[in-house]
Amino acid sequence: MTTTSAPGRDGEPIRHRGGARLAAPERAEQAVEWMDKLWTAVRTADEYSALDVIDNALEAGLAAETVLLDVIGAVQHKVGVEWAANRMSVADEHAATAINDRVIAALPRQRPATSRGKLTVACVDKEWHALPARLLAETLRLRGWQVGYLGAQVPTAHLVSQIHRSGATAVCLSAALPTRLPPAHAAITAVQAVGTPVMVGGLAFGTDGRHARSLGADAWAPEARAAADRLAAGPLPRPRPPHQAVDDLPHLADQEYTMVARSARSLVRETSQRLERRLPAMRSYDDEQRERTAEDLAHIVDFLAAALYVDDADVFTGFLTWTAEVLTARGVPAHSLLPGLDLLEEQLHDFPRARAVIGTGRAELATRP
CATH class of the missing domain: 3.40.50.280 (Cobalamin-binding domain)
Structure with missing residues (x-):
């Protein structure tokens, strides 16, 4: 078994096991090939095969940084995409992430002769x-x-x-x-x-x-x-x-973020109760369905607070758009989010920035089929 050593920057010689160095186009093509192999192992929760994939990729001449970012990192990104699309369960996602974490730990390491800092x-x-x-x-x-x-x-x-x-x-x-x-x-x-x-x-x-x-x-x-x-x-x-230092967040002086963040629990509780009165079908929800509804409302309030903190409605609308896609993938209409937004806005009638953010989110959801 041979080794090659150097500073450790991708695109330059990097310590790896086996084979000659690959040219950049070959690296990119090979990275996709090894990413597919690692995905197969991760998807079946086969940790031993995942470790073999990484060892074999290094033996084939793929740089350690390429393996780390373009193979393992790419697989982890795909895990998130597949979960959002409802093609992986929460348990599958956690198992895949755990395997990727252990695969990273198995990568070869060498203490550098000199440290950059x-x-x-x-x-x-x-x-x-x-x-x-x-x-x-x-x-x-x-x-x-x-x-x-x-x-x-x-x-x-x-x-x-x-x-x-x-x-x-x-x-x-x-x-x-x-x-x-x-x-x-x-x-x-x-x-x-x-x-x-x-x-x-x-x-x-x-x-x-x-x-x-x-x-x-x-x-x-x-x-x-x-x-x-x-x-x-x-x-x-x-x-x-x-x-x-200069205060970069002068909008916080209106206290809207502070008030929304501090009252998050009561906002979620009151919105849940009002939703049940407005939507009679909720009265037949079991405990798990009620818990899921409360969790969704809590996330909405948390992202509203974050949008208020940085004064950027895109933080809120981005979350709503992503949530709508996740719900749609699970057979739940995206418009089911609208009643909760309406009731939340009713409670925040004295908060103009919060109401504006909620209005922007509502308008974004209204454009969805």
């Missing part, structure tokens, strides 16, 4: 989608960084303590759900307060990084390769001292 990678508090952050951490390790990976749902106080202990020169924060933007803002501010710059990534910050900018992050990257490239290009800018 110390970084901390973590998910913001309440964010439990950990695999994107894990993919970034492993990509950075392959490229020669010393990485402290903290995983999912890291409380801000513990994150700051870890930075003090590790001496990390930058922190990379991940958030998949826009409902995590308020704790993300708190984490960004706290980390910057100790003089450490913050790069953020994940769908929560928008496909164009708009919420990274509005929350004052020092950098944003759409995916792991871009993040690694940015960090390799040079140090992130130092955070502004707290006394020089």
Whole structure:
């Protein structure tokens, strides 16, 4: 068995097992082939076959970073798509994610002769989608960084303590759900307060990084390769001292976000009760159906609060559109969301921004067949 070693950046020589290096077009074609094989193993919950696929891909000459992002990462993306389309159950999705996580752990590693520096990678508090952050951490390790990976749902106080202990020169924060933007803002501010710059990534910050900018992050990257490239290009800018920072969210002065967030439980409870009075068919719901309805309403309120926090109705309408697609795939009409929106708006009659956001969401749903 032969090995080849080098700095660890995809597109340059990378340590891998077996075979000659593949040219870029060949890598892309082979990555799709190995992704299909890994998908077959993951879909059947066959962990041993999944591990064999990764070993064989490396033996065939695929770079470790390509395997990580274009094979494992691509399969995980497909898992999410298939679940949303109702072609995978929740149990299937969890099993697939667990296998992908274990496959990542089985990738070969070698301590670099010299380190580019110390970084901390973590998910913001309440964010439990950990695999994107894990993919970034492993990509950075392959490229020669010393990485402290903290995983999912890291409380801000513990994150700051870890930075003090590790001496990390930058922190990379991940958030998949826009409902995590308020704790993300708190984490960004706290980390910057100790003089450490913050790069953020994940769908929560928008496909164009708009919420990274509005929350004052020092950098944003759409995916792991871009993040690694940015960090390799040079140090992130130092955070502004707290006394020089500008309040980037002046709209919060109206207290609508605070009031909606604090009253979320009562809003969900009251909306559920009013829905049952307005829709007699709900009276025959069993406990599970009532619980699911309450969960859907809770998500609606949470995303409304997130939209109010960043003053962006797209956060709310994007969630409603996605939810409508998920419901449709499960045989539930998307218009079933409308009565809940109406009743929620009735309770928020003194909140003009909230009512405007709900109105935008209602109009978006009305355009759907």
